[in-house]
Amino acid sequence: MKSQLSARPLALKVSVTALMGAGLLTSASVWAQAAPEKTEPVETVVVTGVKASLIKSLAIKRTNDQVVESVVADDIGKLPDNNVVEALQRVTGIQVTDRAGGEVGTLSIRGMPDVQTTWNGRTIFTASGTQVALQDIPSTLVRQIDVYKTRDASQLETGIAGQVDVKSLRPFDFKGSKVSLSARETYLDPAKKGNPQLSGMLSNRWDTGFGEFGALVNLSDTKTKYRNESVTPGAMVPFASPNAAEDPAGYTPLQRITDTSIWTPGMRPGLPTAAGSTLDFNGKAYPYYLSRDAVFQSDLQGERERPSANIALQWKPNSDSVYTFESMYNGYRNKTFNKLLFSFVDWWGDLGPNPAGSITTFPGTNIIQSRTVNNVYGFNSGDYTTSATDSYVYALNGKWDIGDRLKLEGDVSYQTSTYHSEFTATRIDRVAPSINVKFNDGNNNTAFHFNNDADLTDPSKWNVAQFYDNANRNKGSAATASLAGVFDADWGALQTLQFGARFDDRKASEANRTQSAFLGRTLASLGPEYASVNSNFGTAISDVPRSWVEANAYYIRDHIDDWRKLYNSVDANFLTTDKLSLQKTFDVDEKTTNLFLMGNTQNDLFGHRLRGNFGVRYVKVKTDMNFYKVDATTKAVTASGASKSTSKFLPSMTLIYDPSKDVVLRFNYGETLRRPSFGDLNPVYQLGDDVSKVGYGSGTGGNPDLKPTHSKNLDLTAEWYFQKDSALYGTLFKRKIDGLIVSTRRKVHVDPADDPFRNSTSGGDHTNGYDYVINSPANASNGTMKGAELGLIYFPKWLPSALDGFGIQASYTRLTSSQNVPEVNDAGVIVSQLETPFFGVSNKSYNATLAYEKGPISARLSQVWRSGFLASNEAALFANPIGIWRHPEKSVDMQISYKINDNTTLDISGVNLTNEVQQAYYHFGTAGNAQLTNFGTLQIGRSVAVGLRWKL
Numbered sequence: 001m002k003s004q005l006s007a008r009p010l011a012l013k014v015s016v017t018a019l020m021g022a023g024l025l026t027s028a029s030v031w032a033q034a035a036p037e038k039t040e041p042v043e044t045v046v047v048t049g050v051k052a053s054l055i056k057s058l059a060i061k062r063t064n065d066q067v068v069e070s071v072v073a074d075d076i077g078k079l080p081d082n083n084v085v086e087a088l089q090r091v092t093g094i095q096v097t098d099r100a101g102g103e104v105g106t107l108s109i110r111g112m113p114d115v116q117t118t119w120n121g122r123t124i125f126t127a128s129g130t131q132v133a134l135q136d137i138p139s140t141l142v143r144q145i146d147v148y149k150t151r152d153a154s155q156l157e158t159g160i161a162g163q164v165d166v167k168s169l170r171p172f173d174f175k176g177s178k179v180s181l182s183a184r185e186t187y188l189d190p191a192k193k194g195n196p197q198l199s200g201m202l203s204n205r206w207d208t209g210f211g212e213f214g215a216l217v218n219l220s221d222t223k224t225k226y227r228n229e230s231v232t233p234g235a236m237v238p239f240a241s242p243n244a245a246e247d248p249a250g251y252t253p254l255q256r257i258t259d260t261s262i263w264t265p266g267m268r269p270g271l272p273t274a275a276g277s278t279l280d281f282n283g284k285a286y287p288y289y290l291s292r293d294a295v296f297q298s299d300l301q302g303e304r305e306r307p308s309a310n311i312a313l314q315w316k317p318n319s320d321s322v323y324t325f326e327s328m329y330n331g332y333r334n335k336t337f338n339k340l341l342f343s344f345v346d347w348w349g350d351l352g353p354n355p356a357g358s359i360t361t362f363p364g365t366n367i368i369q370s371r372t373v374n375n376v377y378g379f380n381s382g383d384y385t386t387s388a389t390d391s392y393v394y395a396l397n398g399k400w401d402i403g404d405r406l407k408l409e410g411d412v413s414y415q416t417s418t419y420h421s422e423f424t425a426t427r428i429d430r431v432a433p434s435i436n437v438k439f440n441d442g443n444n445n446t447a448f449h450f451n452n453d454a455d456l457t458d459p460s461k462w463n464v465a466q467f468y469d470n471a472n473r474n475k476g477s478a479a480t481a482s483l484a485g486v487f488d489a490d491w492g493a494l495q496t497l498q499f500g501a502r503f504d505d506r507k508a509s510e511a512n513r514t515q516s517a518f519l520g521r522t523l524a525s526l527g528p529e530y531a532s533v534n535s536n537f538g539t540a541i542s543d544v545p546r547s548w549v550e551a552n553a554y555y556i557r558d559h560i561d562d563w564r565k566l567y568n569s570v571d572a573n574f575l576t577t578d579k580l581s582l583q584k585t586f587d588v589d590e591k592t593t594n595l596f597l598m599g600n601t602q603n604d605l606f607g608h609r610l611r612g613n614f615g616v617r618y619v620k621v622k623t624d625m626n627f628y629k630v631d632a633t634t635k636a637v638t639a640s641g642a643s644k645s646t647s648k649f650l651p652s653m654t655l656i657y658d659p660s661k662d663v664v665l666r667f668n669y670g671e672t673l674r675r676p677s678f679g680d681l682n683p684v685y686q687l688g689d690d691v692s693k694v695g696y697g698s699g700t701g702g703n704p705d706l707k708p709t710h711s712k713n714l715d716l717t718a719e720w721y722f723q724k725d726s727a728l729y730g731t732l733f734k735r736k737i738d739g740l741i742v743s744t745r746r747k748v749h750v751d752p753a754d755d756p757f758r759n760s761t762s763g764g765d766h767t768n769g770y771d772y773v774i775n776s777p778a779n780a781s782n783g784t785m786k787g788a789e790l791g792l793i794y795f796p797k798w799l800p801s802a803l804d805g806f807g808i809q810a811s812y813t814r815l816t817s818s819q820n821v822p823e824v825n826d827a828g829v830i831v832s833q834l835e836t837p838f839f840g841v842s843n844k845s846y847n848a849t850l851a852y853e854k855g856p857i858s859a860r861l862s863q864v865w866r867s868g869f870l871a872s873n874e875a876a877l878f879a880n881p882i883g884i885w886r887h888p889e890k891s892v893d894m895q896i897s898y899k900i901n902d903n904t905t906l907d908i909s910g911v912n913l914t915n916e917v918q919q920a921y922y923h924f925g926t927a928g929n930a931q932l933t934n935f936g937t938l939q940i941g942r943s944v945a946v947g948l949r950w951k952l
Contacts, residue, residue: 061719102195117134118164154484169310172316180199188224196222221307231296235878235922271879291346300338305333324397324398337384372435376431424557436450469515612656642704654669662721668714670713673711681706682702683703685774708739744777804854808849818836819838839870869885906948
């Protein structure tokens with residue numbers, strides 16, 4: 001339970017000599033002490049803004065035993081970005097992706113997303129998950145974020161990638177009373193909406209006859225209206241060649257090949273793509289084409305709100321003790337209307353008088369680049385989702401000095417988090433006379449138009465078809481108690497002993513419901529209020545239809561009782577609102593016990609200081625699980641259960657050597673764990689229909705026998721603090737990871753009573769049950785992650801006076817990852833192993849920031865970039881390469897602050913100023929590339945914000 005040097009959140013008065021002297025401090029104390037005051041005169045400079053934040057981060061990096069990067073607020077509640085994840089993207093080794101809805105969606109440390117998230121050192125999570133979405137923590141509530149890339153025995157053992165600790169403000173951070181107010185308006189494109197953010201903080205402290213008291217209240221509310229636009233070609237499927245001399249038995253030319261005895265769906269490189277490639281039809285070879293099964297585009301419009309609050313009460317009765325009570329609330333509200341236009345293009349039954357002229361192929365391949373399809377079926381789906389999260393944390397912390405040699409810190413906390421979502425989707429469908437598609441228009445985008453795009457907006461042309469009505473609820477809670485201490489042993493080289501114990505009781509559960517039915521009426525017959533037409537779609541993406549009609553999801557949700565009754569009138573099995581209920585799918589109770597012991601040493605080596613710590617952490621986890629299965633026919637619930645217990649000793653070692661006063665060398669060895677997600681433990685099947693008509697459905701099912709993934713971590717770091725405000729640092733690291741959880745497949749036959757699609761018409765005959773390919777997690781992979789990092793913070797001293805406020809922050813990361821992925825047969829038996837990179841890992845990434853600090857102006861211009869990476873795998877149902885790779889991604893951001901007076905500051909900022917898009921393509925090994933097997937394009941959009949901050 002190691003604390004870091006706390007940083008003053010006001011304009012920083014830095015005693016440079018004292019700050020650099022802080023490197024002489026050890027980390028043996030349970031909470032850090034400030035550097036002692038110097039009696040001799042010292043050089044004092046006043047530093048604010050971006051430069052102050054960077055100087056503080058260097059001080060934290062230098063004084064910590066572990067490899068840690070920090071982002072520090074340069075003013076009260078003022079991180080150098082609009083939200084926590086955006087602030088972290090410039091940290092060395094951090095990669096971010098999945099930008100959408102005006103924010104970053106995914107954060108990884110050194111390419112891995114398994115991040116332990118903590119608040120003031122305490123584990124926090126959302127509902128039944130193991131992490132918290134850092135986007136849910138507003139930047140105005142944060143004074144500092146620490147990213148631990150290594151950890152010792154005194155720290156939490158989970159999170160192979162690292163730990164992100166978010167520190168909030170407390171009243172004892174200030175000398176007296178403080179008031180801060182901020183208002184920000186952010187304009188998002190392509191939503192073309194303004195979005196307000198308001199926050200306020202009030203803090204004070206008082207001396208009384210019972211000691212010193214402090215109280216702080218911090219409130220924030222952020223609202224965002226956003227729009228995500230994407231255009232995507234479907235997956236590849238094979239078709240019999242129109243040039244065949246005779247029809248193969250059971251097939252006609254130009255027909256999609258659905259018989260999986262002729263071709264095998266889901267092969268990792270896909271089917272061969274050379275012109276003239278053949279498939280065997282009853283002993284005869286016939287050439288085939290590869291084309292997409294569909295094209296679709298999504299116009300998702302959403303509204304998000306994040307109310308947040310934290311309070312902190314502190315009491316210092318005497319110089320030997322301090323008590324802190326603090327509580328945090330994070331709320332999340334999100335409403336989205338996703339207007340989906342979907343058209344199949346796998347129909348070859350009516351090509352007109354010149355079928356060969358209806359297609360073009362990429363030169364030298366059998367891949368169709370463009371084509372015209374007549375009488376094609378398509379649907380539009382109005383998908384409406386509401387989701388809400390409420391998370392609360394309550395904590396009481398005490399710190400005591402027991403005599404001159406013992407310090408203790410105790411902490412108890414309780415947290416609870418609930419996530420609830422509802423999803424409704426109304427499909428309207430039609431058969432269009434024709435569609436003309438370019439699967440790649442030359443810019444790796446898909447372009448298409450129908451014979452008459454005006455029909456897309458005419459409600460009379462559309463039939464109201466399926467309605468999907470789903471909901472789920474996830475809950476989580478945890479009660480945690482810990483006690484840690486440090487004993488000033490002073491036993492020769494052994495200076496201090498750190499010890500501690502922690503107990504955590506974590507509970508989680510999930511529940512859901514799902515139903516669907518078919519109506520069969522024209523949209524126009526329901527009245528104009530049931531239709532909604534969008535406009536100006538995708539103008540920055542591709543040549544596609546700009547408008548289409550959907551069932552009005554807003555109106556349907558506002559009149560959901562009537563809508564359910566309408567579907568119940570044609571299908572008695574479809575439940576009305578008063579009959580709906582959620583069915584629990586699982587609940588878990590996980591109890592974790594931790595003990596640790598660590599010694600801190602100091603010696604001289606060649607006349608220079610050599611520090612170190614050596615420790616071991618013991619962790620024992622006992623997990624009790626209950627699972628619930630609902631009979632598809634009788635709705636009866638069957639419960640089953642499982643229990644397991646695991647324990648592990650995790651050693652750690654850190655050596656820190658100062659070969660000169662400006663150079664620090666570190667060596668770290670530590671072991672960390674990644675526990676299975678609770679959802680991955682649930683063995684009950686979640687099945688999906690055979691919508692692609694390949695002869696079997698799909699599904700998922702968990703594995704209650706999963707074990708934690710174990711990582712052994714090595715880091716070697718060199719840091720050169722060549723100026724009082726500048727440093728150059730680099731790291732070599734390696735992670736050897738055993739027991740990675742990967743998805744394995746097996747085919748199972750589901751009896752009719754358990755088949756939720758027994759009445760389906762989209763797949764095959766379900767009368768006697770049906771086959772499903774189940775994806776299930778297993779500890780079936782080992783991997784290695786290694787790489788190098790290089791970082792620089794530099795404020796030149798030789799610049800002329802007009803430019804002497806400029807500085808540079810830059811970093812570069814190079815990663816190499818490899819893991820074995822098992823190949824299985826239909827029975828789920830592993831028959832071979834493949835080597836692949838980790839998901840989400842860019843081999844190269846960098847950030848470069850030009851900072852300026854002079855007078856009342858503070859400015860920053862930065863670019864973050866990451867190379868292409870394997871994002872995910874496609875479902876194993878198609879003929880394309882299975883990997884979905886992202887193109888390189890970048891973002892250019894800026895921020896300018898102008899200090900109007902001592903109390904008021906104006907901020908202007910922008911994100912993704914160059915309006916980058918996110919693109920992907922199918923690829924595996926040497927198969928597939930951005931031109932031949934392009935995938936979707938997502939318009940991210942840019943944002944510009946103006947804010948005003950006032951403090952007193």
